[in-house]
Every structure is written in structure tokens, then in C-alpha cells.
Amino acid sequence: MKFMRQVVASCVCIGSLTMGAVAYAASSAKDLVLNGDAVCTTCHDEGDNADLLAIGKTKHGTRADSRTPTCTSCHGTSLEHRDFSGSGKPPKPDVTYGAKTMTTADARNGACQSCHAKDGKHNQWEGSIHQARDVTCAACHKVHVSKDAVRDKRTQTETCFSCHKEQRAQASKPSHHPVLEGKMGCSDCHNVHGSAGPSLMKRNSVVETCYTCHMEKRGPFVHNHQPVNEDCSNCHNPHGTTAEALLKSRPPFLCNSCHTPHGPIQPTLANGTAPALTAPGWWNPSVVTQGKSCVSCHAQIHGSSNPGAAGQHLFR
Ligand code: HEC
Ligand code: HEC
Ligand code: HEC
Ligand code: HEC
Ligand code: HEC
Ligand code: HEC
Ligand code: HEC
Ligand code: HEC
Ligand code: HEC
Ligand code: HEC
Incomplete structure (x- = not known):
């Protein structure tokens, strides 16, 4: 199959890519990977670019799905490009994506959005920071590769x-x-x-x-x-x-960016007792500067359901 195609392709197109002289000859050509791709793949196949036809292995190549694109859905009908028969380089296709493209970011994105604008996860694209900064779909997505x-x-x-x-x-x-x-x-x-x-x-x-x-x-x-x-x-x-x-940053610096540090405090626990400030784990000068610092006492820093007085609410 592949061999046969290449024979056909080399007659009709490799010549055109190198010499730019042979015109488009769709009538005799078969689609390779997308429905209706023959208008382009007579000239553009794996001999032109090793990756190009890998698009057939992606979701865009599900030929049984009528929603999937053909070459022209993304690159435009590109008639002058396609039917070029003069010498030298053909005029550019309507929509190109390469580094030197003259197609505006909006037009490049528009080609994709003609199908994807209504995808649930994408309906906030307009006005998003990437859209506003002209980051295009194709700056992130490679569509001609299988992965x-x-x-x-x-x-x-x-x-x-x-x-x-x-x-x-x-x-x-x-x-x-x-x-x-x-x-x-x-x-x-x-x-x-x-x-x-x-x-x-x-x-x-x-x-x-x-x-x-x-x-x-x-x-x-x-x-x-x-x-x-x-x-x-x-x-x-x-x-x-x-x-x-x-x-x-680490506590105590993290905490002190919002709180005024307090000195030794003798807590009154929920059961009414008050541990000595010198009891293990309670206040001593190093507790604030070392280890978990503030969080060694205020351990439930994300919230707690402890009973107790104000200030002890985030307590261990
Ligand atoms: C007659 C042969 C021929 C046909 C048919 C043809 N192309 Fe091309 N295409 C070329 C050549 C030659 C180049 C290289 C031009 C250059 O180097 O500027 C090219 C380049 C391109 C590029 C790269 C342009 C760039 O500057 O990034 C794209 C994209 C492209 N073609 C898409 C298509 C699409 C889509 C179709 C079908 C609608 C198509 N071509 C049909 C010959 C052809
Ligand atoms: C879903 C949209 C989409 C479809 C369908 C599509 N292309 Fe492309 N094409 C792109 C994008 C985007 C790029 C830029 C490179 C990339 O993202 O892989 C590109 C790049 C190219 C290039 C330039 C490659 C290079 O390395 O400079 C050619 C040639 C080309 N496409 C031809 C085709 C042909 C032929 C078909 C049909 C078989 C086709 N494209 C189908 C979107 C598409
Ligand atoms: C003609 C319609 C059409 C155009 C144009 C089109 N797509 Fe798609 N795209 C589809 C369909 C259909 C699917 C498959 C969706 C599904 O299976 O739910 C798809 C799937 C995708 C996926 C997901 C693939 C996966 O494996 O899940 C990405 C990414 C994507 N398109 C990006 C693009 C980009 C980027 C462009 C423009 C360069 C573009 N598409 C242009 C129709 C289109
Ligand atoms: C665990 C969640 C998470 C992950 C994973 C993550 N981010 Fe973020 N990102 C955030 C949050 C939250 C913010 C907002 C932070 C803020 O306002 O300080 C943010 C902000 C940003 C910003 C804006 C920064 C700024 O200064 O305004 C950029 C850019 C960013 N992330 C890029 C990335 C990139 C690239 C990756 C992958 C390498 C990534 N993020 C992974 C949560 C995440
Ligand atoms: C082509 C360049 C480009 C690529 C690739 C890109 N970004 Fe961005 N991103 C930008 C620009 C430009 C901004 C605008 C803010 C800025 O200048 O940092 C931005 C902004 C962001 C923001 C900040 C949004 C805000 O409101 O502050 C996040 C988050 C982000 N990008 C995540 C990502 C992630 C995740 C990826 C990869 C999946 C990614 N970007 C790929 C260019 C890019
Ligand atoms: C900044 C990088 C970036 C840009 C720009 C970008 N995408 Fe994506 N796209 C992603 C990432 C990352 C995912 C995977 C999301 C995930 O895993 O949740 C994705 C997923 C998708 C999918 C698969 C379905 C989904 O949502 O998971 C489609 C379709 C798609 N993008 C289309 C587009 C289109 C169309 C554009 C332009 C309008 C675009 N993307 C712009 C990075 C980007
Ligand atoms: C971004 C600012 C911010 C940072 C950082 C911060 N807090 Fe708070 N914290 C607050 C605010 C606001 C309150 C509520 C004050 C009020 O109700 O008067 C609070 C309340 C508290 C309370 C009292 C809870 C109660 O039961 O009434 C404790 C204890 C506390 N923070 C400890 C910490 C510790 C320990 C750290 C460091 C890990 C920290 N905070 C970091 C802003 C901050
Ligand atoms: C040895 C244990 C311990 C350490 C370490 C500790 N605290 Fe406390 N903190 C307490 C106790 C006990 C209270 C409650 C006092 C009371 O019952 O009135 C409290 C109360 C608070 C309150 C609430 C004050 C109020 O007026 O309601 C804040 C905010 C607070 N601490 C922040 C910090 C910060 C920030 C650090 C680190 C620099 C820290 N704590 C280190 C035991 C500690
Ligand atoms: C997709 C899941 C996911 C999301 C969303 C997520 N995380 Fe995580 N988070 C993780 C995983 C996985 C770890 C690593 C756990 C491990 O290594 O054991 C982690 C670890 C952490 C840690 C502990 C790091 C450490 O060294 O102990 C913090 C803090 C954290 N996440 C904060 C956040 C914040 C803040 C956000 C939101 C901006 C967030 N995470 C969103 C999955 C997530
Ligand atoms: C006031 C400051 C502060 C805020 C805001 C904060 N955290 Fe933390 N977080 C901490 C501290 C301090 C630690 C380290 C606790 C320790 O060392 O025991 C931590 C640890 C964590 C960890 C790892 C250990 C654990 O407890 O699981 C995760 C996950 C985490 N935070 C998630 C979050 C998420 C999610 C949010 C927002 C909902 C958040 N944090 C908001 C201060 C904060």
C-alpha cells in the first residue's frame, strides 16, 4: 500500500516540490489519511515531511467521524497555493502556523475554534490571558504528530x-x-x-x-x-x-507577616487546667525560633473544631 502510494506520489508531486512546475492532479490521486486530503497530499506526504501524515493516527484522523477536519479545515482552501503551476515557490496557503507565518494569531486560532469554540472546557478562551497575549493553540498543540x-x-x-x-x-x-x-x-x-x-x-x-x-x-x-x-x-x-x-517562608516569619508575635502565654485549657509554662512542649524561649515554631502550639493551622477560648482555636 505504502509503496504503491509512494510511486504515485513521486510521479505527481515530489517533482513539483523540487521543481515547482507540476500542477495539482487530484483526479488520479487517493486520500491518504483524512477524507479529502488528496488535494494536498499529492504533494505533501511523508517524503515531504516525515511527521505530516501522523495526523491520521490522532483523533483528527478518525475518518468515520464526520466532525473531523481535512487539511483545508485548518489551512484554508488555499486555491492559489494548491493549483500553482508556475516556476519557483507557490504562494503561501491561506493559513500557516510556522515560525515565519504571516497569518494573524486570531486567524490561526479561528481555524481551530471553528470547531472547538463550544467545547465545554474552552468556552472561556476569548478574553483569557493567553488569547489576549496572542498565544496560539498551535503554540501548545502539535497536531501533525501521533502524540x-x-x-x-x-x-x-x-x-x-x-x-x-x-x-x-x-x-x-x-x-x-x-x-x-x-x-x-x-x-x-x-x-x-x-x-x-x-x-x-x-x-x-x-x-x-x-x-x-x-x-x-x-x-x-x-x-x-x-x-x-x-x-x-x-x-x-x-x-x-x-x-x-x-x-x-518559615514560621515565625510567615506568621509574623500578619501577626504581632506574643510572648509567653499560659493557656487555660478546655478542662479548666493551666499547664505550667515550663512544662515540656509549652513555652520556652526556643519554641518560637526552632522546629515548628508557632505551629508547635497552633498546630491546626488550617482550621479546627477544638473547643476552647479564642486564640486556642487553632490549637493542637
Ligand atoms: C502542487 C504541489 C502542492 C500542492 C497540491 C499543495 N502544496 Fe503545499 N506546498 C507546496 C510547496 C512546493 C511548498 C513549499 C513552499 C515554500 O517552501 O515556500 C508547500 C508548502 C506548504 C505549507 C508550509 C507553508 C509555510 O510557509 O509554512 C503548508 C502548510 C502547505 N503547503 C499546505 C498545503 C495544503 C493544506 C494543501 C492542500 C490544500 C497544499 N499545501 C497543496 C506544494 C504543494
Ligand atoms: C487540525 C488542524 C490541521 C489539519 C487537519 C492539518 N494541519 Fe497541517 N498544520 C497544522 C498546524 C497547527 C501546523 C504547525 C505544525 C504543527 O502544529 O504540527 C501545520 C503544519 C503543516 C505543514 C508545515 C510543516 C512544517 O514542518 O513546516 C504542512 C506542509 C501541512 N501542515 C500540511 C497539511 C496537510 C497536507 C494536511 C492534510 C493531510 C494538514 N496539514 C492537515 C494544522 C493542521
Ligand atoms: C473541522 C473541525 C476541527 C478543526 C478545524 C479542528 N479540530 Fe481539533 N478536533 C476535532 C474533533 C471532531 C476532535 C475529536 C473530539 C472528540 O473525540 O471528542 C478534535 C480533537 C482535538 C484535540 C484532542 C485530541 C485527543 O486526542 O483527544 C485537540 C488537542 C485538538 N482537536 C486541537 C485542535 C487544534 C489545535 C486545531 C487547530 C490547529 C484543531 N483542533 C482544529 C475537530 C476539529
Ligand atoms: C498545585 C497547583 C498548581 C500547579 C500544579 C501549577 N500551578 Fe501555576 N499557579 C497556581 C496558583 C494557585 C497560582 C496563583 C498564585 C498566586 O496568585 O500567587 C498560580 C500561578 C501561576 C502563574 C502566574 C504567576 C504570576 O506570578 O502571576 C503562572 C505563569 C503559572 N502558575 C504557571 C504554571 C506552570 C507552567 C505550571 C506547571 C509547571 C504550574 N503553574 C503548575 C497553582 C498551580
Ligand atoms: C508561547 C508562550 C506560552 C506558552 C507555551 C505557555 N504560556 Fe502561559 N502565558 C504566556 C503569556 C505571554 C502569559 C501572560 C502573562 C505573562 O507574561 O507571564 C501567560 C500567562 C499564564 C498564566 C497566568 C495567568 C494569570 O492570570 O496571571 C498561567 C497560569 C499560564 N500562563 C500557564 C501556562 C501553562 C500551564 C502552560 C503550558 C500548558 C503555558 N502557560 C504555556 C505565554 C505562554
Ligand atoms: C498554553 C497552552 C495551550 C494553549 C494555548 C491551548 N491549549 Fe488546548 N490543551 C492544553 C493542555 C495542557 C491540554 C490538556 C488539558 C488537561 O489535561 O486537562 C489541552 C487540551 C485540549 C483539548 C482536548 C480536550 C480537553 O479540553 O482536554 C482540545 C480539543 C484543545 N486543547 C484545543 C485547543 C484549542 C482549540 C486551542 C486554541 C483556541 C487551545 N487548545 C489552546 C494546552 C493548550
Ligand atoms: C495572610 C495573613 C496571615 C498569616 C500569614 C497568618 N495569619 Fe493567623 N490570622 C490571620 C487573620 C486575618 C486572623 C483572624 C484575626 C481575627 O479574627 O481577629 C488570624 C487568626 C489567627 C489566630 C487566632 C485564631 C482564634 O482562635 O481566634 C491564630 C492563633 C493564628 N492566626 C495563628 C497563626 C499562625 C501560627 C500563623 C503562621 C503559621 C498565621 N496565623 C499566619 C491572618 C494571618
Ligand atoms: C507555647 C505555645 C505557643 C506558641 C509557640 C505560640 N503561641 Fe500563639 N498562643 C498560644 C496560646 C496559649 C494562646 C491563647 C492565649 C489565650 O488563651 O488567650 C495563643 C494565642 C495566639 C493568637 C491569638 C491572640 C489573640 O489575641 O487572640 C495569635 C494570633 C497567636 N497566638 C499567634 C502566634 C504566633 C504568630 C506564634 C509564633 C510567633 C505563636 N502564636 C506561638 C500559645 C502559643
Ligand atoms: C491534582 C491533585 C492536587 C492538587 C489540585 C493540589 N495538590 Fe497539593 N499535593 C498533591 C500531591 C500529590 C502532593 C504530594 C504528596 C506527597 O508527596 O506525599 C501534594 C502536596 C502538597 C503540600 C505538601 C507539600 C509537602 O512538602 O509536605 C502542600 C502544602 C500542598 N500540596 C498545597 C496545595 C495547594 C495550596 C494547592 C492549590 C493551589 C494544591 N496543593 C493543589 C496533589 C495536589
Ligand atoms: C496561614 C498560612 C496557611 C494557609 C493560608 C494555608 N496553609 Fe497549608 N500549611 C501551613 C503551614 C504552617 C503548614 C505546615 C504545617 C506543619 O508543619 O505541621 C501547612 C501545611 C500544609 C500541607 C501539608 C501538611 C498537611 O497538613 O497536610 C498541605 C497539604 C496544606 N498545607 C494545604 C493547604 C491548602 C489546600 C490551603 C488552602 C485551602 C492551605 N494549606 C492554606 C500554613 C497555611
Whole structure:
């Protein structure tokens, strides 16, 4: 099969690619991978570009599905290009995607959106930061390869890091989500096609996004810690940090950015007793500067249902 095709192809087209003299000859040509692709594949086959026909192995190549595209759905009818019979290079196709393309970002995205605009996860694309900054669909998606790297968590980051250098640096800090390890992708937290939440969050807020995996932090708690309910990134940098547990800085510094540090306090516990300040684990000068610092007492930092007086609500 392949051999036969190549024979046909080499008569009709390889000649045209090298000499630019032979015109399009669809009548005798068969489609190779997409319905109606013969108008293009008479000239463009694996001899032209090793990857080009791999599109037939992707969802776009499901020929039984009438919604799937043909070459011209993405590149335009390109009549002048297709039917060129002069010498030299043919005029460009209507829509091209290469580095030197003259096609506007809107027109390139428009070709994809003619089919994808109504996909549920993509209907916030218009006005999203990537759209506004002319980041095109094809800047992330490779459609002529059998495996599109950006949609595989194990290979996705390379695409993102090519533009987002800061996140690349953060991802390899000592404390990080297992993204470089390939167990999570950027797309576990971000919907890069646009979102109603801040920073392209997958859900409507940072906390809702984090709760999808860290359910226990949602509560409900009798006593909440206000900054936790507001935004996890008040204290955590989800991309990676030098401090443990993805903390932006260690306690007491982290806590003291919002609180005035207090000195020794003798607590009154729920049962009415008051442990001596010198009792093990209670106040001593080093407790605030060492180990878990503030969190050695205020251990339920994300919220708790402990009974007790104000101030002890986030207690161990
Ligand atoms: C007669 C042969 C011929 C036919 C038929 C043909 N092309 Fe081409 N195509 C070429 C040649 C030759 C080039 C290289 C032009 C150049 O180097 O500028 C090319 C280049 C291209 C490029 C790359 C342009 C760029 O600058 O990035 C695309 C995309 C393309 N063709 C798409 C198509 C599509 C889609 C069809 C069908 C509608 C088609 N071609 C039909 C000969 C053909
Ligand atoms: C779903 C949209 C889509 C379809 C369908 C499609 N292309 Fe493409 N084409 C692209 C994009 C996007 C690029 C840019 C490279 C990439 O993303 O892989 C491209 C690149 C190309 C190039 C330039 C390759 C290079 O390395 O410079 C040629 C030639 C081409 N396509 C021809 C075709 C032909 C022939 C068909 C039909 C068999 C076709 N395309 C079908 C979207 C499409
Ligand atoms: C003519 C309609 C059409 C056009 C144009 C089109 N697509 Fe698609 N695309 C589809 C269909 C249909 C599917 C399969 C959807 C499904 O199975 O639910 C698909 C699937 C996809 C997928 C998912 C593939 C998978 O394996 O799940 C990606 C990514 C995609 N398209 C990107 C693009 C990009 C990027 C462009 C523009 C360069 C584009 N599409 C242009 C119709 C189109
Ligand atoms: C910034 C990179 C980026 C851009 C720009 C981008 N995509 Fe995607 N796309 C992705 C990633 C990552 C996924 C996988 C999402 C996941 O795993 O949840 C994806 C998934 C898809 C899918 C598969 C269905 C789905 O939602 O999971 C389609 C279809 C698709 N994109 C089409 C498009 C179209 C059309 C455009 C342009 C309007 C576009 N994409 C722009 C990165 C991008
Ligand atoms: C072609 C370059 C490019 C690629 C590839 C790219 N981005 Fe972006 N991204 C941008 C630009 C430009 C902005 C605008 C803000 C800026 O300049 O940093 C942006 C902004 C963002 C934002 C911030 C949104 C906000 O509201 O502040 C997030 C999150 C993001 N991108 C995630 C991703 C992810 C995840 C990927 C990979 C799937 C990705 N990007 C791939 C260029 C890119
Ligand atoms: C665990 C969830 C999570 C993962 C995984 C994640 N992000 Fe983020 N990202 C966030 C949150 C939350 C914010 C908002 C942080 C803030 O406002 O300080 C954000 C913000 C951003 C921003 C905007 C930064 C700015 O300064 O405005 C970019 C760009 C970004 N992320 C890119 C990426 C890339 C690229 C990846 C994959 C390597 C990734 N993110 C993985 C949660 C995540
Ligand atoms: C897709 C699931 C997922 C999402 C969404 C998610 N995480 Fe995680 N998180 C993980 C996994 C997996 C680990 C690693 C657990 C391990 O290594 O044992 C983790 C670990 C953590 C840790 C502990 C790190 C350590 O070193 O102890 C913190 C803090 C954290 N995540 C905060 C967040 C925040 C904040 C968000 C929202 C911006 C978030 N996570 C969103 C899956 C997720
Ligand atoms: C007020 C600061 C603060 C905020 C806001 C905050 N955290 Fe934390 N988080 C911490 C501290 C401090 C630790 C370390 C606790 C320890 O060392 O015992 C921690 C640890 C964690 C851990 C790892 C240990 C564990 O308890 O499972 C996860 C997961 C986590 N936080 C998720 C979240 C999520 C999700 C949010 C948002 C809903 C959030 N955090 C908001 C301060 C905060
Ligand atoms: C982003 C600012 C911010 C950070 C960082 C922060 N807090 Fe808070 N914290 C608050 C706010 C706001 C309240 C509610 C104050 C009020 O109700 O008067 C609060 C309340 C508390 C309370 C009193 C709870 C109660 O029962 O009334 C304790 C204890 C506490 N924080 C401990 C900590 C510790 C320990 C850290 C460091 C791990 C920390 N906080 C980090 C903003 C912050
Ligand atoms: C040895 C245990 C211990 C350590 C360590 C500790 N605290 Fe406390 N903290 C307490 C007790 C006990 C109370 C409650 C006092 C009371 O019952 O009125 C309290 C109360 C608070 C309150 C509430 C104050 C109020 O007026 O309601 C805040 C805020 C707070 N601590 C922040 C911190 C911060 C920030 C650190 C670290 C710099 C820290 N704590 C370290 C024991 C501790």
C-alpha cells in the first residue's frame, strides 16, 4: 500500500516540490489519511515531511467521524497555493502556523475554534490571558504528530516552561508538587484555555482548586483561619519553595507577616487546667525560633473544631 502510494506520489508531486512546475492532479490521486486530503497530499506526504501524515493516527484522523477536519479545515482552501503551476515557490496557503507565518494569531486560532469554540472546557478562551497575549493553540498543540506532548502530564511541562521560566526554576526547589516527576501536570491546577477564576485556575478560586485533591482542608471547621479560607497562596507557593511544605517562608516569619508575635502565654485549657509554662512542649524561649515554631502550639493551622477560648482555636 505504502509503496504503491509512494510511486504515485513521486510521479505527481515530489517533482513539483523540487521543481515547482507540476500542477495539482487530484483526479488520479487517493486520500491518504483524512477524507479529502488528496488535494494536498499529492504533494505533501511523508517524503515531504516525515511527521505530516501522523495526523491520521490522532483523533483528527478518525475518518468515520464526520466532525473531523481535512487539511483545508485548518489551512484554508488555499486555491492559489494548491493549483500553482508556475516556476519557483507557490504562494503561501491561506493559513500557516510556522515560525515565519504571516497569518494573524486570531486567524490561526479561528481555524481551530471553528470547531472547538463550544467545547465545554474552552468556552472561556476569548478574553483569557493567553488569547489576549496572542498565544496560539498551535503554540501548545502539535497536531501533525501521533502524540501531542502538551496533553501528556509527563511531557507537558516542557511546553509551558518554554515561556514560563520562573515556574521552571520553582519546580525544582526542595519542596514542590510532583510535577517534574510526571505525576501531576500544570493542567491539574490550571485551565490554560481560560477560566472564571484567578490565574487561570481550573476551578473558580484557588481554594476550590486545591480542595479537589486536599479535601481535608475544606473542613467544615468550627474555627476557621481566615487566610486559609481566602487563598492558600497567602502562605503556600504551589510551584515550589525552599521552605518545607511549600511555605513561602518559615514560621515565625510567615506568621509574623500578619501577626504581632506574643510572648509567653499560659493557656487555660478546655478542662479548666493551666499547664505550667515550663512544662515540656509549652513555652520556652526556643519554641518560637526552632522546629515548628508557632505551629508547635497552633498546630491546626488550617482550621479546627477544638473547643476552647479564642486564640486556642487553632490549637493542637
Ligand atoms: C502542487 C504541489 C502542492 C500542492 C497540491 C499543495 N502544496 Fe503545499 N506546498 C507546496 C510547496 C512546493 C511548498 C513549499 C513552499 C515554500 O517552501 O515556500 C508547500 C508548502 C506548504 C505549507 C508550509 C507553508 C509555510 O510557509 O509554512 C503548508 C502548510 C502547505 N503547503 C499546505 C498545503 C495544503 C493544506 C494543501 C492542500 C490544500 C497544499 N499545501 C497543496 C506544494 C504543494
Ligand atoms: C487540525 C488542524 C490541521 C489539519 C487537519 C492539518 N494541519 Fe497541517 N498544520 C497544522 C498546524 C497547527 C501546523 C504547525 C505544525 C504543527 O502544529 O504540527 C501545520 C503544519 C503543516 C505543514 C508545515 C510543516 C512544517 O514542518 O513546516 C504542512 C506542509 C501541512 N501542515 C500540511 C497539511 C496537510 C497536507 C494536511 C492534510 C493531510 C494538514 N496539514 C492537515 C494544522 C493542521
Ligand atoms: C473541522 C473541525 C476541527 C478543526 C478545524 C479542528 N479540530 Fe481539533 N478536533 C476535532 C474533533 C471532531 C476532535 C475529536 C473530539 C472528540 O473525540 O471528542 C478534535 C480533537 C482535538 C484535540 C484532542 C485530541 C485527543 O486526542 O483527544 C485537540 C488537542 C485538538 N482537536 C486541537 C485542535 C487544534 C489545535 C486545531 C487547530 C490547529 C484543531 N483542533 C482544529 C475537530 C476539529
Ligand atoms: C498554553 C497552552 C495551550 C494553549 C494555548 C491551548 N491549549 Fe488546548 N490543551 C492544553 C493542555 C495542557 C491540554 C490538556 C488539558 C488537561 O489535561 O486537562 C489541552 C487540551 C485540549 C483539548 C482536548 C480536550 C480537553 O479540553 O482536554 C482540545 C480539543 C484543545 N486543547 C484545543 C485547543 C484549542 C482549540 C486551542 C486554541 C483556541 C487551545 N487548545 C489552546 C494546552 C493548550
Ligand atoms: C508561547 C508562550 C506560552 C506558552 C507555551 C505557555 N504560556 Fe502561559 N502565558 C504566556 C503569556 C505571554 C502569559 C501572560 C502573562 C505573562 O507574561 O507571564 C501567560 C500567562 C499564564 C498564566 C497566568 C495567568 C494569570 O492570570 O496571571 C498561567 C497560569 C499560564 N500562563 C500557564 C501556562 C501553562 C500551564 C502552560 C503550558 C500548558 C503555558 N502557560 C504555556 C505565554 C505562554
Ligand atoms: C498545585 C497547583 C498548581 C500547579 C500544579 C501549577 N500551578 Fe501555576 N499557579 C497556581 C496558583 C494557585 C497560582 C496563583 C498564585 C498566586 O496568585 O500567587 C498560580 C500561578 C501561576 C502563574 C502566574 C504567576 C504570576 O506570578 O502571576 C503562572 C505563569 C503559572 N502558575 C504557571 C504554571 C506552570 C507552567 C505550571 C506547571 C509547571 C504550574 N503553574 C503548575 C497553582 C498551580
Ligand atoms: C491534582 C491533585 C492536587 C492538587 C489540585 C493540589 N495538590 Fe497539593 N499535593 C498533591 C500531591 C500529590 C502532593 C504530594 C504528596 C506527597 O508527596 O506525599 C501534594 C502536596 C502538597 C503540600 C505538601 C507539600 C509537602 O512538602 O509536605 C502542600 C502544602 C500542598 N500540596 C498545597 C496545595 C495547594 C495550596 C494547592 C492549590 C493551589 C494544591 N496543593 C493543589 C496533589 C495536589
Ligand atoms: C496561614 C498560612 C496557611 C494557609 C493560608 C494555608 N496553609 Fe497549608 N500549611 C501551613 C503551614 C504552617 C503548614 C505546615 C504545617 C506543619 O508543619 O505541621 C501547612 C501545611 C500544609 C500541607 C501539608 C501538611 C498537611 O497538613 O497536610 C498541605 C497539604 C496544606 N498545607 C494545604 C493547604 C491548602 C489546600 C490551603 C488552602 C485551602 C492551605 N494549606 C492554606 C500554613 C497555611
Ligand atoms: C495572610 C495573613 C496571615 C498569616 C500569614 C497568618 N495569619 Fe493567623 N490570622 C490571620 C487573620 C486575618 C486572623 C483572624 C484575626 C481575627 O479574627 O481577629 C488570624 C487568626 C489567627 C489566630 C487566632 C485564631 C482564634 O482562635 O481566634 C491564630 C492563633 C493564628 N492566626 C495563628 C497563626 C499562625 C501560627 C500563623 C503562621 C503559621 C498565621 N496565623 C499566619 C491572618 C494571618
Ligand atoms: C507555647 C505555645 C505557643 C506558641 C509557640 C505560640 N503561641 Fe500563639 N498562643 C498560644 C496560646 C496559649 C494562646 C491563647 C492565649 C489565650 O488563651 O488567650 C495563643 C494565642 C495566639 C493568637 C491569638 C491572640 C489573640 O489575641 O487572640 C495569635 C494570633 C497567636 N497566638 C499567634 C502566634 C504566633 C504568630 C506564634 C509564633 C510567633 C505563636 N502564636 C506561638 C500559645 C502559643
